[in-house]
Amino acid sequence: MALFTQLFILYFYFISSVVSQVSEFISIDCGSTSNYTDPSTELSWSSDMDMMKHGTQVTVENQNGNSMQHRTRRDFPSDDKKYCYSLSTKERRRYLVRATFQYGSPGNVDAYPKFELYLDATEWATVTIQDGSRTYVNEMIIRAPSYSIHVCLCCATTGFPFISTLELRPSNLSMYATDFEDDFFLNVAARVNFGALTKDIVRYPDDPYDRFWESDLNRRQNFLVGAAPGTERIKTSKNIDIGTREYPPVKVMQTAVVGTEGELSYRLNLKGFPANARAYAYFAEIEDLAPNETRKFRLREPYIPDYSNAVVNIAENANGSYTLYEPSYMNVSLDFVLSFTLSKVNDSTRGPLLNAIEISKYQQIAAKTDSRDVTALDAIRYMATESVWANEGGDPCVPSPWTWVNCTSTPPPRITKIARSGQNLKGQIPSEINHMEGLIELWLDSNSLTGPLPDMSSLINLKIVHLENNRLNGSLPSYLGRLPNLQALYIQNNSICGEIPAALLSKKIVFNYEGNPGLRNEAQRKLRFKLILGASIGVLAVLLILFLASLILLSNFRRRMSPRKRDENARGGHLLDEGVAYCISLSDLEEATNNFTKNIGKGSFGSVYYGKMKDGKEVAVKTMSDSSSHLNKQFVTEVALLSRIHHRNLVPLIGYCEEAHQRLLVYEYMHNGTLRDHIHGSVNQKLLDWLTRLRIAEDAAKGLEYLHTGCNPSIIHRDVKTSNILLDINMRAKVSDFGLSRQAEEDLTMYQVWHVEHSVTSIPSIMQVNN
Ligand SMILES: *[C@@H]1O[C@H](CO)[C@@H](O)[C@H](O)[C@H]1NC(C)=O
Ligand SMILES: *[C@@H]1O[C@H](CO)[C@@H](O)[C@H](O)[C@H]1NC(C)=O
Ligand SMILES: *[C@@H]1O[C@H](CO)[C@@H](O)[C@H](O)[C@H]1NC(C)=O
Ligand SMILES: *[C@@H]1O[C@H](CO)[C@@H](O)[C@H](O)[C@H]1NC(C)=O
Ligand SMILES: *[C@@H]1O[C@H](CO)[C@@H](O)[C@H](O)[C@H]1NC(C)=O
Ligand SMILES: *[C@@H]1O[C@H](CO)[C@@H](O)[C@H](O)[C@H]1NC(C)=O
Ligand SMILES: *[C@@H]1O[C@H](CO)[C@@H](O)[C@H](O)[C@H]1NC(C)=O
Ligand SMILES: *[C@@H]1O[C@H](CO)[C@@H](O)[C@H](O)[C@H]1NC(C)=O
Ligand SMILES: *[C@@H]1O[C@H](CO)[C@@H](O)[C@H](O)[C@H]1NC(C)=O
Numbered sequence: 074m075a076l077f078t079q080l081f082i083l084y085f086y087f088i089s090s091v092v093s094q095v096s097e098f099i100s101i102d103c104g105s106t107s108n109y110t111d112p113s114t115e116l117s118w119s120s121d122m123d124m125m126k127h128g129t130q131v132t133v134e135n136q137n138g139n140s141m142q143h144r145t146r147r148d149f150p151s152d153d154k155k156y157c158y159s160l161s162t163k164e165r166r167r168y169l170v171r172a173t174f175q176y177g178s179p180g181n182v183d184a185y186p187k188f189e190l191y192l193d194a195t196e197w198a199t200v201t202i203q204d205g206s207r208t209y210v211n212e213m214i215i216r217a218p219s220y221s222i223h224v225c226l227c228c229a230t231t232g233f234p235f236i237s238t239l240e241l242r243p244s245n246l247s248m249y250a251t252d253f254e255d256d257f258f259l260n261v262a263a264r265v266n267f268g269a270l271t272k273d274i275v276r277y278p279d280d281p282y283d284r285f286w287e288s289d290l291n292r293r294q295n296f297l298v299g300a301a302p303g304t305e306r307i308k309t310s311k312n313i314d315i316g317t318r319e320y321p322p323v324k325v326m327q328t329a330v331v332g333t334e335g336e337l338s339y340r341l342n343l344k345g346f347p348a349n350a351r352a353y354a355y356f357a358e359i360e361d362l363a364p365n366e367t368r369k370f371r372l373r374e375p376y377i378p379d380y381s382n383a384v385v386n387i388a389e390n391a392n393g394s395y396t397l398y399e400p401s402y403m404n405v406s407l408d409f410v411l412s413f414t415l416s417k418v419n420d421s422t423r424g425p426l427l428n429a430i431e432i433s434k435y436q437q438i439a440a441k442t443d444s445r446d447v448t449a450l451d452a453i454r455y456m457a458t459e460s461v462w463a464n465e466g467g468d469p470c471v472p473s474p475w476t477w478v479n480c481t482s483t484p485p486p487r488i489t490k491i492a493r494s495g496q497n498l499k500g501q502i503p504s505e506i507n508h509m510e511g512l513i514e515l516w517l518d519s520n521s522l523t524g525p526l527p528d529m530s531s532l533i534n535l536k537i538v539h540l541e542n543n544r545l546n547g548s549l550p551s552y553l554g555r556l557p558n559l560q561a562l563y564i565q566n567n568s569i570c571g572e573i574p575a576a577l578l579s580k581k582i583v584f585n586y587e588g589n590p591g592l593r594n595e596a597q598r599k600l601r602f603k604l605i606l607g608a609s610i611g612v613l614a615v616l617l618i619l620f621l622a623s624l625i626l627l628s629n630f631r632r633r634m635s636p637r638k639r640d641e642n643a644r645g646g647h648l649l650d651e652g653v654a655y656c657i658s659l660s661d662l663e664e665a666t667n668n669f670t671k672n673i674g675k676g677s678f679g680s681v682y683y684g685k686m687k688d689g690k691e692v693a694v695k696t697m698s699d700s701s702s703h704l705n706k707q708f709v710t711e712v713a714l715l716s717r718i719h720h721r722n723l724v725p726l727i728g729y730c731e732e733a734h735q736r737l738l739v740y741e742y743m744h745n746g747t748l749r750d751h752i753h754g755s756v757n758q759k760l761l762d763w764l765t766r767l768r769i770a771e772d773a774a775k776g777l778e779y780l781h782t783g784c785n786p787s788i789i790h791r792d793v794k795t796s797n798i799l800l801d802i803n804m805r806a807k808v809s810d811f812g813l814s815r816q817a818e819e820d821l822t823m824y825q826v827w828h829v830e831h832s833v834t835s836i837p838s839i840m841q842v843n844n
Contacts, residue, residue, distance in 0.1 A: 095116070095277070097243045098240070098241065098242055098277075099161075099240065100118045100119065101118070101119055101120075101121050101124070101158070101238060101239040101240070102119065102120060102121070102141075102145065102237075102238055103121045103145070103146060103147040103236045103237055103238060103239060104121070104131055104132075104145035104147040104148075105118065105120040105130070105144075105145050106130060106145075107120055111140070113141075114277050115278065116277060116283075118142060118238075121147060121158070121239075124159070125158060126461070127149060127150075127156050128147045128149040128150070128156060128235075130145060130147060131145060131147065131148050131235070132144065133146055133175060134178065142173070142237060142238045143173070143175040143208060146174075146175065146176070146177070148233055148235045149226055149233060149234045149235065151233035151234070153228075153473055154465070154476065155225045155226065155465075155466075155467055156227065156234065156466070157223045157225040157465075157466030157467030158223065158224045158239055158466070159221050159222075159223050159466055159467075160221060161220060161221045162219070162220060162221055162222055162241070163220070164218070165216055165217060166243060166244075167214065167217075167243070167248060167249055167254075168216075168241055168242060168244060169212055169213075169214055169241075169242040169244060169283070169284060170192060170213045170222065170224065170239075170240070170241055170242075171210065171211065171238075171239070171241075171242070172190060172197075172224060172238070172239050173209065173210050173236075173237045173240075174200055174202065174208070174209040174211075174237050175207070175209070175237045176202045176235065177205050177206070178205035178206050182205065184231040185202035185203060185205065185232060186200070186202050186229060186232030186233055186235060187199065187200065187231045188226060188227065188229040188230065188234040189226070189234075189472060190211060190224070190225070190226060191223075191224070191467070191471070192215065192223070192224055192258065193218070193223050193439070193441055193467070193468060194438075194440060194441045194468045194471035194472070195258060195436060195437070195438050195439040196436075196439065197211060197213055197224075197436070198211045198260070198344070198345070202232075210285055211261075212260075212261035212284075212285065213260050213436070214249045214258065214261065215258045215259075216254045218438070223468065224239055225467040225468075227472050227473055228472060228473065240283070242282055242283045245282070247318060248319055248320065251351055251435075252403060253435060256437060256438055257435040257436055257437055257438060258435075258436040258438055259351055259433035259434070260433060260435075260436040261431075262346065262433060262434050263411075263430065263431065263432045264285065264286055264287060264429070264430075265286070265287050265429060265430050265431075266286040266288055266328065266428075267306075267328065267330045267427050267428055267430075268308060269286075269288035269289055269290055269325075270328060271290065272290045272291050273288060274286060274287055274288065275322055275324050275325050279324040280322035280324075280325070281320075281322075284322075286321075286322065286429065289330070295340070295342040295410075296341050297340075298339070298340050299340040299412070301332055301338040302334055303333040303424070304330050304331070304332055305333050306328065307329050307330070307331055307359060307426075308327055308328045308329075309327050309360075311359070312395065313326040313327060313359070313395050313396070313397060314395060314396045314397060315357075315397045317397050317398075321355050321397070321428075321429060325355070325428065326355060326357045326359070326397055326428050326429070327359065328428065329357070329359055329426050329427060330427055331360075332370075332417070332425045335416060335424045335425075336414055336417070337414065337415040337425045337426075337427055338414040338415070339412075339413060340410060340411070340412040341410075341411055342409060342410055342411075343407060343408075343409060343411050343432060343434070345434050346407055346408060346409045346434060347408045347409055348434045348435065349404055349407075349434070349435045350402075350405055350432050350433060350434050350435065351401070351402070351404070351405075351432075351433045352405050352430070352431070352433075353399060353401040353430065354399070354400055354401070354427065354429075354430050355398075355399055355427075355428045355429040355430070355431075356385060356391070356399075356400070356428060357387070357395065357428050358387040358388050358394040358395065358426065359395065359426075360394075361394065362388070362422075366423060367420070367422050367423065368388070368417075368424075368425070368426060369384050369386045369421035370384070370385050370415045370417045370421065370424070370425035370426075371383065371384055371385070371415070371416055371418060372413065373413070373414040373416055374412070374414070384418055385400070385415075385425075387426065397428075404435070407432070411432070439484065440484035440485035441468050441485065441486075442469045442470045442471070442480065442485065442487070442488065443486070443487050443488075445505070445508035445509065445510075446469065446487055446488045446508070446511070447469060448505050448508070449488075449509050450488065450491075452503030452506075453491070453493065453503060456498045456499060456500050457496060457497070460496070462475070462476055462493075462496075469486075469488060471486060477493050478491055478492070479492075481511055487510070488509055488511055488512060489511055489513045489514065490514040490515075491509075491515050491516060491517070492516045493516060494516045494518045494519050494539065495519040495520065496520055497520060497521060498517065498520035498522055499520070499521045499522070499523070500522065500524075501522065501525075502517065502522055502526070502540075503527065504527045506527055506529060506532075507527060507528045507529055507532065508531065510531055510534065512532050512534060512535055513534050513535060513558075514536060514538075515537070515538045516537075516539045517539065518539040518542050518543065518563065519541070519542040519543070520542075520543050521544060522540070522543040522545055523544045523545065523546070524546065525546060525547025525548075526540070526547060526549065526550060526553075528552075529553075529556070530552035530555075530556075532556065533556065533557055535559055536560045536561070537560060538559070538561065538562045539563045540562075540563060541563040541564055541566055541588075542566045542567075543566075544567060544568060545569055546567070546569060546570065547569065547570070548570060548571030549564075549569060549571060549572075549573055549577065549592070553574060553576075554575065554576025554579075554582075560583060561582065561583040562577065562585070563583075563585045564586050564589065565585050565586060565587045565588045565589070566588035567589050569586070569589045570589065570591025570592055571591065572592075572593050572594075573586065573593065573594050656728060657729070657730050658732065659730050659732040659735055661686070661687070662684065662694055662730055662739065664687075665684035665685055665686045665687070665692065665694070666682045666694050667684075669682045669694070671683040671684075673693060673746075674746075674796075679695060679697045680695075681696070682696065683742065684739075690727070690741075691742035691744075692741065693739070693740045694737055694738070694739050694740075695737065695738040695739075695740065696735070696736075696737055697735075697736040697737070697738075708731075708736045708738070711738060711814075712726070712729050715738075715811060718779070718780070718783075718784055720775075720776055720779040720783065721775075721805075721807075722779065722805075723779065723807055723809075724740050724741060724808065724809035725740065725807075726738060726739070727739045727741060741801075743799035743800060743801050743802075744800075744801060745801065745802065745804055747797070747798065747799055748795040748796070748798040748800060749796040749798075751800065752795055765804055768805070768806075769800070769805075769806040772805055772806035772807070773793075773798050773806045773808055777790060777808060780808075788815070789814060789815050790808065790814050791814055792814075793808070797810040
């Protein structure tokens with residue numbers, strides 16, 4: 074009873090483990106219209122209708138009593154696209170992936186299909202159909218690189234790509250592990266069952282891992298030819314202990330070929346070779362040898378001499394009959410034609426024996442598109458899940474790029490262009506886009522994209538950006554101006570607002586931004602004023618140079634005429650001083666002066682108002698109410714003169730404003746008003762002491778002296794009076810109001826200028842008070 078229970082548990086365990094293995098099989102019958110269970114294998118097959126939107130379902134003609142799976146196939150268009158099936162995997166688990174192709178025999182065919190098969194970005198095989206009734210099988214042993222793999226068909230050179238079945242079979246943990254699996258898949262080139270009972274392949278359920286073991290009776294060109302004379306087929310019904318690494322099916326080990334005349338030899342072509350390969354031989358003694366009998370043999374293969382000396386003694390190597398011995402070569406270089414011989418050694422009584430071989434090519438895993446690019450493209454695809462273009466499968470770049478992207482050709486591929494104009498895309502531009510460092514062109518115009526521009530500051534290769542005709546809002550980020558390769562930026566007809574970064578307005582970028590009502594071009598306005606100012610200063614400079622030149626000519630002339638010497642370079646000539654008064658907007662001045670409310674005096678051409686700029690600087694704003702040409706001339710004179718002279722004893726001009734018929738001059742504010750106010754006591758001021766008076770006189774004189782001798786050409790104030798001498802917070806004097814100034818006439822000496830031009834009453838009036 075106990076034994077029965079144990080057996081039952083064992084049986085149940087076996088069944089359930091097999092069932093769990095099978096439950097992980099993925100079996101797709103391409104082109105089938107329904108799901109079904111194949112009674113010959115008990116495997117469940119599913120239609121590919123739900124997973125493949127492309128291509129057409131085709132019933133295979135003239136198929137002669139083949140397996141159920143090959144009654145239909147799926148045909149794809151012969152174009153430059155790829156068509157991909159996606160299979161889910163467990164990362165780092167080993168799988169056998171199998172694709173089969175049976176075209177059928179539809180009478181006369183012009184040319185059978187020839188196309189490419191890819192596993193992810195890795196070339197798997199060129200499928201070349203030569204016989205419509207044959208089933209072409211391609212198997213690849215992989216360690217899954219991630220949570221899914223893609224099997225893609227493309228690039229037909231004749232006919233069109235098609236597929237009959239696609240299968241995914243998980244392996245047991247250590248099966249088919251190699252030292253190279255980080256970089257190489259195993260592309261199965263041959264898996265042969267020797268001494269097979271029929272021409273049929275051995276597969277599930279005989280092989281729990283559902284490998285295809287091809288019968289050695291399957292005669293075809295260059296497949297197992299050149300068999301040595303005396304080759305015989307043997308079989309057993311006894312169980313074989315297959316507990317080695319690769320767990321070949323018992324059914325395959327129960328048959329073998331033996332070389333009764335001492336030799337076993339075969340020749341076969343290996344598709345895709347010469348190459349480095351993983352090679353296995355399976356030996357199990359399935360004959361009952363008498364104690365005085367031995368079976369010892371050597372492998373003779375011209376290309377692998379190192380292995381030819383080893384003597385195989387199955388019973389010894391496997392520690393008994395009916396036990397498997399599985400020698401293998403981890404990495405062996407093989408030719409396209411594999412030709413091998415097993416020869417018995419002299420002291421062996423029996424000839425060599427062979428149960429099965431398995432040879433797989435090391436297939437270098439090709440680099441997939443950079444995963445950051447894939448993530449970003451997935452985010453874009455996610456905005457249009459229903460669209461055909463968003464469901465193009467496989468790698469974005471390899472073997473052929475998706476219709477809406479372009480890629481670099483050097484591995485690993487990177488996306489260089491996204492072209493999705495007018496696709497009715499909704500939502501925000503995905504932030505993942507900032508990781509696509511290879512991106513050169515971005516076309517997302519004429520969609521319904523909303524939200525702000527994403528961060529694209531890492532996209533240093535970006536050249537052309539089309540985002541026009543969307544509903545983007547937010548402001549233009551300043552990094553846009555710093556993208557080193559940006560050539561064109563189109564953002565018309567959006568709701569982008571705020572200020573345009575100055576760098577975007579530089580000439581080298583084509584920048585179109587109409588139809589964004591909230592977008593302000595401050596930089597251009599400032600630029601315009603700077604240009605005007607720059608131009609006027611330039612003109613002034615030219616005039617000054619001309620003037621200076623004539624002055625020098627004249628003075629040379631005069632020196633020759635007169636013995637009186639002038640110290641021309643006494644103070645050094647300043648053509649242009651470093652500081653330049655800048656343009657201040659009327660609105661800023663209105664704000665600073667609180668709409669011109671605090672009148673603090675009257676200048677030569679209008680009222681003066683107190684103001685306080687945003688940065689806290691106190692200013693005096695001189696207005697010019699009427700715009701007669703006379704006053705306009707004064708304005709221009711003052712701006713032109715004061716922009717280039719700076720002296721401790723001259724009131725500095727901070728800026729000017731010329732807007733809407735308003736002409737305003739902005740000076741530093743002098744806290745203690747005019748000298749006149751102090752002398753004539755119009756405000757109740759404390760009396761000036763002598764020392765202060767003397768200092769004021771000296772300051773004013775220094776200011777005037779600078780005008781006369783420090784500037785070149787000299788400047789004549791022509792309106793020196795106490796109301797034009799201002800006192801700062803420290804009671805230091807500064808000369809102001811240059812509206813009537815003139816540049817010195819060349820042939821007058823400064824002494825003459827002084828007497829002719831100055832109102833001689835002004836300076837002495839200080840002294841009068843002193844009395
Ligand atoms: C076939 O089976 C799959 C699951 O394997 C299922 O998703 C699909 O809906 C089934 N299709 C049909 C036509 O029953
Ligand atoms: C899987 O491999 C382990 C050893 O690695 C072995 O014990 C186990 O029997 C194998 N499972 C199957 C179903 O062959
Ligand atoms: C196999 O051996 C060759 C030569 O020793 C070596 O170049 C190659 O990297 C090895 N591995 C594979 C997977 O080819
Ligand atoms: C082995 O022994 C048997 C008798 O036990 C004999 O008939 C046979 O010829 C022997 N074979 C060889 C190769 O010596
Ligand atoms: C071979 O098997 C026997 C028992 O069947 C065991 O005693 C012996 O250690 C084994 N030898 C090796 C090398 O495994
Ligand atoms: C085996 O026999 C061959 C001839 O059949 C001979 O040339 C060779 O030397 C022999 N080897 C040994 C180890 O006896
Ligand atoms: C990709 O580049 C090729 C050649 O440069 C061009 O013909 C193709 O139209 C481009 N694809 C896209 C989506 O722009
Ligand atoms: C931008 O538009 C979205 C709706 O599309 C809105 O939620 C968001 O507040 C807008 N942002 C700005 C700065 O206007
Ligand atoms: C922006 O919209 C206007 C009005 O709909 C249209 O005439 C213009 O062509 C659009 N601009 C661009 C660049 O498409």
